Amino acid sequence: MSEVPQDTAVQVRRWLEVYGAEDADAAHLLVDRHDPDQIAFTQIDAESEGGLTATDITFGQLAEDSRRLATALASRGVGRGDAVGVLMGKRSELVVSLLALARLGAVYIPLFTAFATPAIEMRLRGASAKLVITEPSQVGKVEDLDGVEVIVAGPQFDGLIADSEPLPQSVAVGGDGPLVLLFTSGTTGSPKGVPVPVRALASFHAYFEYGLDVAADDVFWNAADPGWAYGLYYGILGPLATGRRNLLLNAGFSPEAMAEILTRFGVTNLAAAPTVYRSLSNNPSFTGFQLRRASSAGEPLTPDVVEWAKSALGCEVRDHYGQTEHGMFINNHWNDVLRRPVVPGSMGYAMPGFRCGIEAGEIAIDTAASPLMWFTGYLDAPEKTASRFTGPDRSGWYLTGDAGREEDGRFFFTARDDDVIIMAGYRIGPFDVESVLITHPSVLDVAVVGRPDQLRGEVLEAFCVLADGVAGTDELEAELQQLVKTGFAAHAYPRTVHWVDELPKTPSGKIQRFKLRQQ
Incomplete structure (x- = not known):
């Protein structure tokens, strides 16, 4: 585990004194x-x-x-x-x-x-x-x-x-x-409420300075949606707390609009989901920009996008890692005090104010040694809360649910231990989509998994067991897709629906989604 410069520890304490x-x-x-x-x-x-x-x-x-x-x-x-x-x-x-x-x-x-x-x-x-x-x-x-x-x-x-x-x-x-109550998706039940206290602003401020390195003379643009953590924490709350301007694009995304905004406003510091960068990299005309900083969060970047950015954006795109429950806390930091060469596949180092490690194969936060950690539990969900913490009174490790490894202080993401699907930076719980699909009279049983997608990172696939005498048709597939759009969320519909005789399950009845992903 790497040690951070002493002056950053002093600054963290100052932020905590103000916001806490x-x-x-x-x-x-x-x-x-x-x-x-x-x-x-x-x-x-x-x-x-x-x-x-x-x-x-x-x-x-x-x-x-x-x-x-x-x-x-x-x-x-x-x-x-x-x-x-x-x-x-x-x-x-x-x-x-x-x-x-x-x-x-x-x-x-x-x-x-x-x-x-x-x-x-x-x-x-x-x-x-x-x-x-x-x-x-x-x-x-x-x-x-x-x-x-x-x-x-x-x-x-x-x-x-x-x-x-x-x-x-x-x-x-x-x-x-x-200050905020933000709901996050799960895999085995309804989304859980994450209470965000005022002192969380200290963590958001730290990420602005150390992770994103937003300077006073930067033209900053966080393109993420404020309906989710990264857009809310670092597109609304972070800019307000630090007094740094952000651009709010109240229109649909397109590479053409992105190019116009970067040029017209002279954007120097960009934060966006990997999907945005992948979309831009597929557009040959999107090139010739000179950003000072570019950051990505939500899922690991692929090497081809990182390489593309160096010439098209004028700087590399750096991966950062976090969760709704904490904000960002492991970064390939941009700040000069903490910046180190990027190792392919690595999310970087723990941010000042956090001490991280690997516990039981998972990326974890040492709660006792992480003064910027603000999450204490989910709203009205004591069992889910308890499953995240080790030690008495939550004094041990917080387990992220993400498998990873650590090498010389750098962290590498290897896999999610849960079944959350990350599509275009949005976390989607299979349970939410399955709960809608199962209401259709033709569906007896259903499971939803993520499938790798070059543009969006992952897209959803559904596996449906149909009632006797019902045939799986293109019309039924379209009907189920529309059911999800109107019953849950427009972006979360399954791109493909498979018709199966039965779902793989454990002896206790739990769906083995990993087997479906292998298909």
């Missing part, structure tokens, strides 16, 4: 302490004729709008500890909503816009949320949920801000107080 203080005020830390004239985000929208427009959003605007929205939400009964869902793409109203909730000591629930109503409802019900803030394109997914009030971006949202007085005083919940 008993009187920590999230709204102050994220927005109020920054220069009000400084640009916090630049929102990029698609015009009807195909071009892109940009709107700068200052910290002062975010502070004023969030104070007023906080007053409006308080009048609807939102207070300290209450959870509120936010179902939006990358737009300013999402940031204002997060900050308004922070001012009230309430909890922000990110909802991915590709989710269908059942996945959204499960998260809202799991958090006992009575309110959701959304955008016009998503209203149809939430407007009929019983007991859930809906606020829509546009005239209603703007009217609440215009007609409300600024909240005079924010609620300081302290470093251990909740």
Whole structure:
């Protein structure tokens, strides 16, 4: 295990003193302490004729709008500890909503816009949320949920801000107080809630400085979706905490749009999922850029993409590793103090503030020696929580569930011990998809696995046992695919459906997905 320079340990302690203080005020830390004239985000929208427009959003605007929205939400009964869902793409109203909730000591629930109503409802019900803030394109997914009030971006949202007085005083919940509740997919049950406390901002700040090396004069762009951990932690919360601008592309991804943004804004520091880099590498015209830093997270990069980036982007793309439960904590760090040559296949070294190792064949975090570790357990899931920790009172190792090895302080990912599928950087639990497919009257039993895919990393395949007398047809396959799109999430449908007589199972009845993957 490698030792980090002493000055980084001192800096980690300073961040913990700020973000972990008993009187920590999230709204102050994220927005109020920054220069009000400084640009916090630049929102990029698609015009009807195909071009892109940009709107700068200052910290002062975010502070004023969030104070007023906080007053409006308080009048609807939102207070300290209450959870509120936010179902939006990358737009300013999402940031204002997060900050308004922070001012009230309430909890922000990110909802991915590709989710269908059942996945959204499960998260809202799991958090006992009575309110959701959304955008016009998503209203149809939430407007009929019983007991859930809906606020829509546009005239209603703007009217609440215009007609409300600024909240005079924010609620300081302290470093251990909740800020976000983010649900993560599992393999054997419903997605689990991950409570994110205010002190987690210390870890996010550290990754910004050590992993991404976002400098004051960088033009930074995290292209990940804020409905998931990497986009929320390092596309919204990290930029706010550190006072660094991020670009918010509120439009569909394409290599052409990516090229226009890199050129027009002079992006120097890019963070994105491997799928983005793979897509760009398949476009011969995407070349000639000069980035200072490029980072990837979600799954290991393939050597061909790493080699392509050196000429096309002007710098190599560095792999980083983390989880929803912690953020990033093993990196091929970009910061000059920690930067070392990249070894192919390696995720790099533990980030300052974390001590990592291999325990029982898994990549693990030494909880007692990792001051930046903030995860203490899943929401209302004590058994799942206990399975992640060793030692009394969670004082031993946190087990990631990912198999790996360590060589001279460097870590290498070898395989996931669970069956989570990572597609285009999104983690998908097979159980979620299987739970939808099994509702079809023609399906008696079903299993879902991941299949390697050159562009997306993995895609889903389903193996279905059909009812007597039912034939597996192309029409039935399309019907099952649509069922997943409408019953769970648009991105998570199985690209291929196989018809089988039975599923391989253990004597206790557990599906042996590894055998299906071997087929």
